[in-house]
Structures are given as structure tokens and as C-alpha cells.
Amino acid sequence: MSIENYRKAELKKVISALLACESLLIIGEPGIGKSFFLQALTNQLVKDDYPHVVLPMGTVKQIMDTVGKKLAIDPETIEGKKKSIYMMMDDVINFCRSHPTIFIVDDAQRYPPSIRLWLERLMLEVNCPLLLTATYPPARDIFLKLPRIELEPLKDKAIREIMKEKATFLEITLNNAQLAKLQASTGGNPMLAGRVVKEHYLGIKSEGLDHTQWIDGTPYLMACLMLLVIIRFVGLGLNNTSLYLLGGVITTIVGVTRILIYSLPKKGTRLGQ
Ligand SMILES: Nc1ncnc2c1ncn2[C@@H]1O[C@H](COP(=O)(O)OP(=O)(O)OP(=O)(O)O)[C@@H](O)[C@H]1O
Ligand SMILES: [Mg+2]
Incomplete structure (x- = not known):
């Protein structure tokens, strides 16, 4: 099954940037198509x-061995000893100079x-074009320095085509x-x-709309608390002691409940829990 690429315009833009020796970071939510995009680009x-x-995933040594092999860099020194990881990193940088x-x-x-630092050296010292992708890039080192492109959700038509292709693959028909x-629950995510x-x-039957983040309820809670404080002031203004007391008591109950809920033990993060 050959998959149609629905991001041709972005692909063209990214390729011309790379050929002009510009480095880029592609970001986007999980499953939005970053790896697919890189495959099309490759x-x-x-x-x-x-x-x-294409940098493989692995230990620093495995990565440097693969890169060295791909660029045909001698893994041994003139004395016939195996080069260290740092020697290899320097050699790749020197190779990319020319x-x-x-x-x-x-x-x-x-x-x-250490790999990210080496990539940064490649970019800054020898102007090597890098194309990185990240789901939620941390706000540090190379991620901060690269201009970024966010992959947008795919258009409805493209999502439909992907769904139809998947249905054909599974040998089912969807009207x-x-x-x-x-489609309503995909949010443009392929x-x-x-x-x-x-x-x-x-x-x-899937009910969860998990392409969006959870809605934060804190602002609503704060708004309710403010309303209760207003009730207290109204009570004070009308010289109504019971309204004033009621407002105060409810505010305190809501505040204490909030503290208790926040102090409950969090869900276990160990595997299998
Ligand atoms: N432009 C596209 N056209 C058709 N199918 C696509 C496209 N982009 C992604 N897909 C499909 O969507 C699925 C998820 O894509 P992909 O693995 O590239 O996402 P991702 O952003 O790399 O996800 P993750 O953050 O988990 O690494 C894949 O099965 C891929 O075939
Ligand atoms: Mg991916």
C-alpha cells in the first residue's frame, strides 16, 4: 500500500531550507506525522x-559507529588503535567542513x-544543516536555537483518504x-x-477525545471562589450576618477541599501499576 503524502508544500519548503544550509526543528503532537514527513524527505x-x-537510535558509541561508517571515516587511528567516541565526533565535524x-x-x-551537543557543534562550527523532530521539545540546548516549524493537523479531505485507505486495508467498507x-474524533491527526x-x-466504541490536552479547571474554581467572596461583601453591605457567615464558611470549605484533593497521593508511575 503506497501512502500519499499530504504535506508536499511543507516538504518543498524544508528541503530548500536544508539545501541553503539552514537547520530546522519540526515539532508536533504525537502521531501528527513527523516520522512520516522525515521518511518522505529522506x-x-x-x-x-x-x-x-539519518541518525540511528542507540548508545553514543553505536550512533558514532554508524555515522562514521556512512561517511566512510576510518574507525582507527594511524597507529591502528580504535578511535574514541570523541575522536570520531571531531573527525565527523572535520569531514563535514569540506x-x-x-x-x-x-x-x-x-x-x-552528548549527541545533542555534538549536533550543535556541527551546526555552529561547520554550518552543517540539521533537521530535527521532537514531540514536546525541552526548553534547552539545541531545541532553543533552531527555528521551528509546527506540523499542522491534516485537512479533512486528507484524513478521509487515510481512513478510507485503512478501511480498504482492513477489508471493511465505511459509508x-x-x-x-x-473523523470527528481525530482532530486532523493521521x-x-x-x-x-x-x-x-x-x-x-471509543469515547475519549485524546488528541487534545485536558482542560484545566483551575480558572473555573478560582472564579467560583471569587463569587463566594462577593457574596460575603454583599452580606456585609446589607448587614446580613447569615449571608456574610455563609459566604465565609463556603469559601473556607472549598479552599480546604481543594488543598485536600491536591495532597492526595498521585497515580503510581511504576510500570504495571
Ligand atoms: N502526510 C501523511 N499522509 C498519510 N499518512 C500519514 C501522513 N503523516 C502521517 N501519516 C500516518 O500517520 C501515522 C502516524 O505518523 P507518524 O508516525 O509519522 O507520527 P509522529 O508524529 O512521528 O508520531 P510520534 O510522535 O509518535 O513519533 C502513520 O501511520 C503514518 O502512516
Ligand atoms: Mg515519530
Whole structure:
């Protein structure tokens, strides 16, 4: 099944930036299509025969070994000893001085800090174009320095096509009403588009709209507290002691309940809990 790419305009823009030796960070919610985008970009670079390296995931040593191999850098010193990780890092930087290479790093927030620092050196010292993706990039080091592009939700038409493709793959048919109903819970997220069709296929009724973050109820609680304080003042103004007392008591009860709820033990974060 060949998957149609629905982000051709962004792809063109990113490729021209990289060819102009500009580095970029692509961000977006989980499943929005960052890895898919990088794959399409890599395919294009292979087609155009442009030198690039896709950083593998692994230990620092494994990463540097793979990069060294890809760039045909001798893993041994002149004396025949195996180069250290730091020697390898320096050699790659020196190599890229004379051989412009695009470095592609998916889920960059998962890489060790030493690799991120080395990527930063590649960018700053030899002007090597980097293309990083991150789901929720931490506000530090390379993530702060790179210009970022946020992948927007896909258009309704594209989501429909992805859902239809998934339905064909699962050998089921969905009518327009079913498609429209399922589409409403995807929020333009292609991963969710695939998931809702799978859930439909499995006969699971999914109610959760999980493409959005939880709504924070604190402002509403604060607004209620303010209202109670106003009741107290009204009571004071009307010289109505019971209204004044009632306002005070309810405010205190709400305040204490809030403190108690916040101090409850949080859900376990260990595996299996
Ligand atoms: N432009 C697109 N056209 C068609 N399908 C897409 C597109 N983008 C993503 N998809 C599909 O959506 C699913 C999720 O995409 P992908 O894995 O790239 O998301 P992601 O942002 O990398 O997620 P994560 O944050 O979990 O790494 C994949 O199955 C992919 O095939
Ligand atoms: Mg991904």
C-alpha cells in the first residue's frame, strides 16, 4: 500500500531550507506525522542523491559507529588503535567542513545530551544543516536555537483518504456517515485516523477525545471562589450576618477541599501499576 503524502508544500519548503544550509526543528503532537514527513524527505534526498545521514537510535558509541561508517571515516587511528567516541565526533565535524551533509534526527529529545551537543557543534562550527523532530521539545540546548516549524493537523479531505485507505486495508467498507462520525474524533491527526478505523473494525466504541490536552479547571474554581467572596461583601453591605457567615464558611470549605484533593497521593508511575 503506497501512502500519499499530504504535506508536499511543507516538504518543498524544508528541503530548500536544508539545501541553503539552514537547520530546522519540526515539532508536533504525537502521531501528527513527523516520522512520516522525515521518511518522505529522506526518500527525496536519496532520489536527488544528496549526501545525508539519518541518525540511528542507540548508545553514543553505536550512533558514532554508524555515522562514521556512512561517511566512510576510518574507525582507527594511524597507529591502528580504535578511535574514541570523541575522536570520531571531531573527525565527523572535520569531514563535514569540506563535505556538506544533511543530518536527520527523529525524536531528537530521546538522544543523549552528548549527541545533542555534538549536533550543535556541527551546526555552529561547520554550518552543517540539521533537521530535527521532537514531540514536546525541552526548553534547552539545541531545541532553543533552531527555528521551528509546527506540523499542522491534516485537512479533512486528507484524513478521509487515510481512513478510507485503512478501511480498504482492513477489508471493511465505511459509508459517508460513518466516516464523518469517526473523523470527528481525530482532530486532523493521521495516527488517530488510522486508530479510529481499527477500533471500528474491532467493534470498540471509543469515547475519549485524546488528541487534545485536558482542560484545566483551575480558572473555573478560582472564579467560583471569587463569587463566594462577593457574596460575603454583599452580606456585609446589607448587614446580613447569615449571608456574610455563609459566604465565609463556603469559601473556607472549598479552599480546604481543594488543598485536600491536591495532597492526595498521585497515580503510581511504576510500570504495571
Ligand atoms: N502526510 C501523511 N499522509 C498519510 N499518512 C500519514 C501522513 N503523516 C502521517 N501519516 C500516518 O500517520 C501515522 C502516524 O505518523 P507518524 O508516525 O509519522 O507520527 P509522529 O508524529 O512521528 O508520531 P510520534 O510522535 O509518535 O513519533 C502513520 O501511520 C503514518 O502512516
Ligand atoms: Mg515519530
